[in-house]
Amino acid sequence: MNAELTRRELLNRAGAGFGSIALADLLIRQASVAEASSEKLAGLPHFPGRAKRVIFLFMHGGPSQVDTFDYKPQLSIRNNEPLPFAKPRVQFGQTGNLLASPWKFRQYGESGAWVSDLFPNVGRCVDDITFIKSLHGSNEAHGGAMLKMHTGSDTFVRPSMGAWISYGLGTENENLPSFVTMSPTLGHGGVQNFGSAFLPPIHQATRVGMRGEAIKESGAAINNLTNESVPNSIQASQLEFLKDLDRLKRPGARTSADAEMDARIESFELAFRMQTEAPEVLDISRESKSIRRLYGIDEDATDNYGRQCLLARRLSEAGVRFIQVNHSYWDQHRDLKDKHLELATQVDKPIAGLLMDLKQRGLLDDTLVIWGAEFGRTPTVQGASKDGRDHNPHGFTYWMAGGGVKRGFSYGETDEFGYYATHDKVHVHDLHATILHLLGVDHERLTYRYGGRDFRLTDVEGRVVDEIIA
């Protein structure tokens, strides 16, 4: 067997992780399951990355770009006039007339970015942000668009972006999972949005909480992380006992056939350490009052998302590679005025708090924060109430901060109403390619062989948007 191959390569080549060709080599190298999850893929990063980790603030449902970050004065001027060009394919029925944004926009910072009154706190951070106003996809239904955004495919079952990144770069802390998703929805693709598909299962996200569940002050939001009926001292004795029993059952020299069982015993030690370390990381009660205030914790509207954002910072500090922080449910076919305001209020302060906190800790330099959704919304009205917007995958806004992107920058444009991305268009695949690039990964070279062919997150597409890189 080629001595140059790393264990990790062997594991991946085996496709199935442990339990195959790799075992002989595993044995020789004193396999450790901890290493299997923390070790990078050989040759990765492909080049020095600007970001070490990602925090993805995901706004499930699709916030309206023209009511948040993509200012379109024409909408007010031509409010209630028909759309002066062909009706695009959208999800529900008739395209109504143009609908002015109910919110005022104002310019912020030295960069002078326009931000609506839905996001006054994020507005104050615009000089750290790159806006991409020309994101576009093709799927106008939540499920398909969610899958496209998370896995690059709305047609086939594919690994999610976080799983690819975990597979490529491993974790920075072997006592914690490399990919965490917080309060995910189980609709619209569900676990596939944070699954590993054909990648080794260790790369699927560990869930913390569920959509609709409040994040607790401390404790076990990760499944099976604690056992209230068993004290730690007993678990420690159990672990020693387990190792002894295993030695008694399998004495003598080790062969390749023993490597998997050895690794399994080690996995109990790792789990024991994880059980000790993870609750500490997940415990936000020890954060200072001023930090809690910064995130809007203990205020009704912002408490829950504030906790999530603070947890995201703690997890990223502790070395988790990819953290997705989910927020639902921005699907305002009607009640736009009330619901968008309510939802934006829930996240505005926590997000700004996260950006400021990361910055003051020096973490923003190598942490890539991404804000976005599965699609945006139409600049036209939907429904009789004249207070709703339909799905729109043809042009919407993402923004990024930290992790090597430009500060106070805006890229790409939609038309004067905000319907289509028209200039410097950035496709979902391009977004993926760019995120990988910022992490030091060439999206064309991060591949996995499955069912007879090599797969990529970006399939055969993707362009790195160099223009936004600082």
Added chain:
Amino acid sequence: MLVVTGGEGRDLRMHDKRRTSHPKRAWPSGVFLPGIAISVFAPLLLFSSTLFADDRDQRPLDTQAEFFESRIRPVLVEHCYECHSAESKIVRGGLQVDHRSAMHEGGDSGPLLVPGNPDGSLLIASLKHQSFEMPPDGKLADEVIADFVTWIERGAFDPRSDVRHGKLKPVDWEAAAEHWAFKKIANRVPPEYDEADSEQVKNPIDQFVLRKLRDSGFRPAPSAGKRTLIRRATFDLIGLPPTLDEVQNFLNDESPGAFDRVVERLLSSPQYGERWGRHWLDLVRYANTNGADENHSLPNAWRYRDWVIRKLNDDLPLDDFFVQQLAGDLLPVPDDEVAAGDLLTATGMLVIGPKMLAEQDKDKMIIDIVDEQIDTVSRTMLGLTVGCARCHDHKFDPVSAEDYYALAGIFYSTKTMAHKGHVSMWMERPLPSKEIHTQRLPFQARFDQEQAKLHRLRDLKGRDDQSFDASELKQQQKVVKELEQQMPPYQMVMAVEESEPTDLAVHIRGNHLTLGTDLVPRAMPKVLASVHAGESIGQTTSGRLELARWIASPENPLTARVMVNRVWMWHFGKALVRSPSNFGLQAEPPPHPELLDWLALELIRNRWSLKEMHRLIMRSATYQMDSQPIVEDEERDPDNRLWRRQNRRRLEAEPIRDAVLMAGGNLDLTPGNEADDKDSSRRAIYLKINRSALDEMFSAFDYVEPATHISQRPTTVTPQQALFMMNSPLVTEQAENLAKQLLQRGPLSSGVDDRELIQMAFARLYSRIPMESEVVRIQQFLATIEAQDEMGLKPADRRLRAWSALCRTFISANEFIYVE
């Protein structure tokens, strides 16, 4: 400011403020725009297109197109395509100049051109023979090169599509026909063996294995002990550990054929179908919710699951098993209504896949469903990854895009979806029932009448007829619905039916919006049809039945081989061909090709009986070998490719869970029926499999993706698995139950040595007697835990706590989840 609505669709619309203020080289005359121009402020009309970057040509598209078509394209075709196009035998330098994006990206030497900058373009340098010398057979005329310079100066307008043509390299049909797996299954004679080895030969399987072992200088492992054997056989055939009595009976039975009788008992157990049905369900991506975009419940999927379990228990010949799932609805309808219903239920296999129900492009939805069916059927039954040929000829295997669309036509001519509404609905069909038919009779005449009226109204609506009245339609829908609710309902199954027979054109790059010109007649893949032609498909049928019979034919070179390879894998942990769902050119040839062929023909000779295959394999000395590794042998054959010994195997998620419940004495063996939620104590196969919210116990133990064909469960080791053993409510509760049950049989106070209880626990969990060293360590552990009284527990509670900890550790141990 300008908005242009392009006549060719949305991509041509655009507006760009910067162009308004900095017009470049706008031509003064010949103004022409595709489609309609609507000026917003409109002081000036300008030309632009999303096809261009800022500094590219802005003259009218048709003028530029004309230039390209008359001056550029003919030159490319004449002088370059031979070596630089999809049609090239070998694409030189990785460069294609036959479509736009490749032209811009260039080949191995980098981008071919920089629009607006001829001097910086490799293309011009090459044409001038300043870098490469192209074309190699002589420089082109200066005027021609000047045209290219002009073209690039003006922005290198290129009206050709971005579609990279699929043809990567032509299929080498002759080489493909020589591939071992595509050849007819050969009649192999089991090799001779030495008299001295007769102990090691129980049936011909052993002769094949022994020959390779002896040739390589290995000895086969000795037979495993009886306790190991019954544990292995029981987990293998029914997915559960043997009971105390079963072990004891086998130990007591010293007559010849004792093990054969164990195998027979297990094969006739109703739990057999639950174990082997689960294997099959992996292949056909069974689940109880749709997954994909809209995770609707599939409330009748369980009927297909129960069909699989029943048919395997009945040992339905595998060829029939395949045919019924592909085309049960097209077979002669039996008189017996249960049998007739079964044939419909079987076709649920085609319907249970994930579908993009809210995809609004319904043509795309349908062709994606067809693709999903092809992928599942071809990988499951043929061991071929035909799905790769959806977008282009298969990169590795002799499956062309034409082959793919010949198959796709068959599934396209099959109705899988009941309707294509905003959120579409899959097909369900009523199970035939004379009883319900009779009960419905009194309503039927009126129902038919009202239903007919409803159809008439819908028809009017569809034709935009003047007399159509929306309120009348609504009213009629209500009438029909109410009437329907009064009638006793038929039981429904997920099933397909024939649709209009349709041939498809090749979808270029898999896109239903870019179709090839010719229709591809529905047919079987060429390379396989050359070995076994099958029936041709007529004009009046989908071809599904013909496909089914062709797959299930003894003449098909793949089907039987693929199936026996899987059966071997489920008995040995590893397959003979290590890629069980890919027997294509990429598949590694098996070290024992003769054994594979012999088994395949045995399967056919035994009328495709799966249970006969179990008997054959399990009665072999090879199956019964010990799994104990021998150090020096492992170094020479680290992956046990030669079957020197049995493989040690980790159990899958389902038997682990079932064994934990059984340890606590809580496993409920009630079979069949609707899927249970995850707290149920029935066997795991009866739990609801939610594609969008898979239970974390399953995903932690490597049952990760219920939306696609699973060829083989991976075996990974992760801390999440350990956390499950340490902390999950399931293990915690069942361990405590076990502890309680054990303690009920023994003294309730500590101080005695507990030896008998420890032995009882071992017998129950591991089917063996503990070693003395183990007993000593266990006693020490119990004493340590019992001594911890910081919680002020009563002695009896402390004892229970210690025994619960002991049982948790027993369940956590390797021995619990590995089969030797």
